[in-house]
Amino acid sequence: MSASTRRPLFTGLIIIGGLLHGFGLAYSGMARPEIVLDFLQLEDLGLLFVMGGAALVMGLAIQIATRVLQTAPLTGTDYARREKPFDKKVIIGGTIFGVGWGLSGVCPGAGYASLGIGNYNILWAIAGMFIGAYAQGLWRAHRSETARETPATGD
Helix, strand or coil, X not given: CCHHHCCCCHHHHHXXXXXXXXXXXXXXXXXXXXXXXHHHCCCXXXXXXXXXXXXXXXXXXXXXXXXXXXXCCCCCCECCXXXXXXXXXXXXXXXXXXXXXXXXXXCHHHHHHHHHCCCCCHHHHHHHHHHHHHHHHHHHHHHXXXXXXXXXXXX
């Protein structure tokens, strides 16, 4: 969607939503890697309630909005299911993400929120996320280049 097709309040609501999300992450403790690591080691299950509450609210909002509204409020587009394949890329990417999250206790959204509460050491983890994303982009570009150069079998 281009900026010219967005509704007038779109950007403002996105900013307010992002700030509210970041505040919620910071307030709940999810922006503190040591708390997340305690959760992942099953020593402190308080974050289970935070995530469960968020999933419940979002699930209800989606169910109600798709039944009551004809189009998405911010974009004006029709609600539609977006089908994505569940393939080895999803499994490998999810595994890499999960291992990184488990080792560091840092999820991208919570990492940014952690900056907001003064945890500047988190910049190392954020730098690692950017380096990993950049490396994946290079690898993907290399693979697509190689696929274009290699003739299809049977030609």
